[in-house]
Amino acid sequence: MEKERNILDKCAGREPFSVPDGYFAGLTDSIMSSLPQPENDNNAVVVTPWMRLRPYLYMAAAFAGMFFCLKWAAGLNTSNQTDVAQTQETTIYSDEYIDSFLETAMIDDYTLYYSFVDAAN
């Protein structure tokens, strides 16, 4: 135990580590140069009126585009429906006409069919 105690006494106050030559001489400068620089106001981006307006203009352009697309799609849909209407001849009967016809006529299905055919003609 005495010997072990002597090892600690022997090594006390001795610095077993060393540093590269001139390390401490340049240490302060090295540390100071590694510190982050403060925000430089000269590098701050200047916001122009155009930059402020730009997002609103982009948004307006997007809405206008969407509006014209929808308008075009709606127009396309209407013109298709017109084509269908033009190619088919239909006759429209009112509900009242059909109801009164069915209530008053004592007719079977065959007669009903012919009645519709006559009415159509």
Place this chain on the structure above:
Amino acid sequence: MAGMMAYDEQRILEMLRDDEVSRRRAFEAIVRNFSEPLYWQIRHMVLSHDDANDILQNTFVKAWTNIESFMGYSRISTWLYRIAVNETLTFLNRQKMTVSIDTGADEQNICDTLESDPYFDGDETEAQLQAAIATLPDKQRLVFNMKYFNEMKYEEMSDILGTSVGALKASFHIAVRKIEDYFNRND
């Protein structure tokens, strides 16, 4: 060196509350005054010069970026040592995780590494002492190094580590006994 200011803690604290230029000058004085003792404190913990240098740089970068939160409630040295201790312990924890996967470093590895290190001037006994110190738990190693190599007062250690003087004294004596046991076993 032109423009180099003497270290006056009161004056430095005033300058730290001043404009950017004054703050930087004050911080430069702090770096000049504390970089060397902090370096040795870190070096005794991590052993390698390169690692100690990296941790020291990180310590000052962290101190600089948090300078506004330092309101002078403690001494500048205490504040810096606390940052350095935290940085060192974080580094050691990370290193332990890597080393345990890679090599499983033991005392013999430490001796071999130190003997091949160009910045270790100690003899075989001193390399063995470092290996013995490395077997201590981190906090105990910190206390031992602060007292044995840096000859720091227990009161100052207590401020830095937030541990009572009595507990620090006990920790140091346990560390000494463990080191003696280490040499006894390896005799």
